[in-house]
Amino acid sequence: MDSKAAQYWKANLRLLISLLVIWFVVSYGFGIMFADALNAIRIGGVGLGFWFAQQGSIYVFIVLIFFYAARMNALDREFDVHED
Amino acid sequence: MDLNTITYIVVGATFLLYIGIAIWARAGTTGEFYVAGKGVHPVANGMATAADWMSAASFISMAGLIAFNGYGASVFLMGWTGGYVLLALLLAPYLRKFGKFTVPEFIGERFYSQTARLVAVICLxxxxxxxxxxxxxxxxxxxxxxxxxxxxQGLFIGMGIVFVYAVLGGMKGITYTQIAQYVVLIFAYTIPAVFISMNLTGNPIPQLGLIGEMTTGPHAGMDMMARLDQVVTDLGFAQYSEQVMGSKLNMFVYTLSLMIGTAGLPHVIIRFFTVPKVKDARSSAGWALVFIAILYTTAPAVGSMARLNLMNTIQTGPVGEMTANIEYAKVPDWFRKWEATGLLKYEDKNGDGRIQYYNEKNADMAKKAESYGWKGNEMVKVDNDIMVLANPEIAGLPNWVIAIVVAGGLAAALSTAAGLLLAIASAVSHDVIKGMINPDISEKSELLASRLSMIGAIALAGYFGLHPPGFAAGTVAIAFGLAASSIFPVLMMGIFNKKVNRAGAIWGMISGIGITMLYVFQHKGIFFIPGTAFLGDMKPDWFFGISPNAFGAVGAVVNFVVAIAVSKVTAEPPEHIQHLVEDIRVPKGAGAATDH
Incomplete structure (x- = not known):
């Protein structure tokens, strides 16, 4: 793999990993492991842990995907590997 | 007009719409049949994916699961949505770049092995x-x-409709029909939810009603969730907002299994072959999740409010006061209607003509109940599945809303069935017939073969629908277990690890499925045949309390470990395969539909 393609791949992996960390934290972290502790904070009538498990994590997932798509489009251009 | 007539009109109109679309979107080439000619706009594809993904289970069963499992049901909400992050980041763009028609085709080519392809076809x-x-x-x-x-009769009508648009239109027909089906099902789901949220909390947005306050009745001003917690715990049930499913560890593994399983289900993955470009595959997964989230973030409101309404219908006042339990003679119409289906069952154990619904397995509650003169829980059956379907009736909504809910349930079931049938038909005609038996088959013959495979798949599904085998009950465990433990890990390694080779992939898949199926079958019986449970005396969740449905994630880990270990001790993949992997990692040069 030539070095430019390797750099592109590395940049992609860095982005992937940081987004997957967020993915993990909002669902498994806030929604499950630390849900009880977070429930001390209220959002409207429910605990924050409960809210993340049934609402918040899903909203974050959507943001993550669109952010990834946008960042990757920029990376594709930066490394000149975009289509057409 | 009575309910039946309206339902016939609404359901009939949606069916005509689906058939009309099918005739308009006939497939003329194999490319159109398998991947809609790779010409579907990412937003349209996202909507079709959402309909494809949300099955009868999402539409009908999920809110009921939430209603009775409370916080514990979060595993379904996160598990069935979080998988799209994995799809968008780890699989969809690369598989689109690879630019073929089926999932086994990728596995066969990446691992340069017809055996790997065949194993993938069998899993699929x-x-x-x-x-x-x-x-x-x-x-x-x-x-x-x-x-x-x-x-x-219902089954045959359903098969007939799928037959028309799936056989005629292939992926192209299915995609455009699914878009229409999405619109039908999302309206059907949200309209009753809006009404019910309005009734209870005065907020027309169910997502806000969930965290809102009660506006009517003696408990106005109290948080809806706090009120629900109080109502259920007063009757000895687990506290809604905190009850867990098994244990926290089980919830963790269960969620992971559903996420990985979602990302590994072939009928979902092939949807990302239909978009024009690699970058469309990325954003299309986001659009799919937007459309899915509209239903999935509404479901917790539907579940909790339906539970509250149900409890309040039966227990109309303070627990223990005789008159606070509704008289059976005075139950609303919907109660009797669902009793007739057998999904709701009442038994007057203490002969007082009133209904007592409480958790008799809770020792404290059982003691209290005795002092009230109660002789056991009298709601002997409350099926999860009635929650969504009975919801409009419980809330007293007009007949046309009920008719739309029926059409929505059918749309959810039909759209998912069609997507699955296409995945099966393309595996048979493209991977087995063209890939293995007769590579020189002409495009016209392959198109015919794929249509015949589709007919075969519909007939098979219909046969099993009429004679449900024992293992139908374990659908979730098997489908997600297989997808999570075999297909997802192999696809991911195929893209992210150049060194994983043929032997690694094959042994990884086999050991991943093997261990998952063993865990599922060890107490439920081999393919759920009674009497073949070979570890019958062991608890079903003996492994760290992980339930069999949640075991796919463990199978996936086994798959990864075995595949990498075996690849280390066997020959590296050949040069051209490593180049292939490098090539799919960059978007540049992704053509339109390619087939060779």
Missing amino acids: ILASVTYVIGQMKGIGVAFSRFLETSYE
Whole structure:
């Protein structure tokens, strides 16, 4: 793999990993492991842990995907590997 | 107009719409049949994916699961949405770049092995067939409950509709029909939710009603969730907002299994082959999740409010006061209607003509109940599945809303069934017939073969719908277990690890499925045949309390470990395969539909 393609791949992996960390934290972290502790904070009538498990994590997932798509489009251009 | 007439009109109109679309979107080439000519706009594809993904189970069963499992049901909400992050980041763009028609085709080529392709075909067919049986059953039940046909007639009508648009239109017909089906099902789901949220909390947005306050009745001003917690705990049930499913560890593993399983289900993955570009594959997964989230973030509101309404219907005042339990003679119409289906059952154990609904397994509650003169829980059956279907009736909504809910349930079942049938048919005609038996087959003959495979798949699904095998009940465990433990890990390694080779992939898949199926079958019986549970005396969740449905994630880990270990001790993949992997990692040069 030539070095430019390797750099592109590395940049992609860095982005992937940081987004997957967020993915993990909002669902498994806030929604499950630390849900009880977070429930001390209220959002409207429910605990924050409960809210993340049934609402918040899903909203974050959507943001993550669109952010990834946008960042990757920029990376594709930066490394000149975009289509057409 | 009475309910039946309206339901016939609404359901009939949606069916005509689906058939009309099918005729308009006929497939003329194999490219159109398998991947809609790779010309579907990412937003349209996202909507179709959402309909494809949300099955009768999402539409009908999930809110009921939430209603009775409370916080514990979060595993379904996160598990069935979080998988799209994995799809968008780890699989979809690369598989689109690879630019072929089926999932086994990628596995066969990346691992330079017809055996790997065959193993993938078998996993795909097993997972898809078990999944499709559930959809067929859903169609039969919806028809027989609301249109007063027999279960069999309902099933045949459903098969007929799928036949028309799936056989004629292939992926192209299915995609455009699914878009229409999405619109029908999302309206059907949200309209009753809006009304119910308005009734209870005065907020028309169910997502806000969930965290809102009660506006009517003696408890106005109290948080809806706090009120629900109080109502259920007063009757000895687990606290809604905190009850867990098994244990926190089980919830963790269960969620992971559903996420990985979602990302590994072939009928979802092939949807990302239909978009024009690699960058469309990325954003299309986001659009799919937007459309899915509209239903999935509404479901917690539907579940909690339906539970509250149900409890309040039966227990109309303070627990223990004789008159606070509704008299059976005075139950609303919907109660009797659902009793007739057998999904709701009441037994007057203490002969007082009133209904006592409480958790008799809770020792404290049982003691209290005795002092009230109660002789056991009298709601001997409350099926999860009635929650969504009965919701409009419980809330007293007009008949046309009920009719739309029926059409929505059918749309959910039909769209998922069609997607699964296409995945099966393309595996048979493209991977087995063209890939293995007759590579020189002409495009015209392959198109014919794929249509015949589709007919075969519909007939098979219909047969199993009429004679549900024992393992239909374990659909979720098998379909997600297979997808999570075999297909997802192999696809991911195929893209992210150049060194994983043929032997690694094959042994990884086999050991991943092997261990998952062993865990599922060890106490439920081999393919759920009674009497073949070979570890019958062991607890079903003996492994760290992880339930069999949640075991796919463990199978996936085994798959990864075995594949990497075996690849280390066997020969590296050949040069051209490593180049292939490098090539799919960059978007540049992704052509339109390619087939060679």
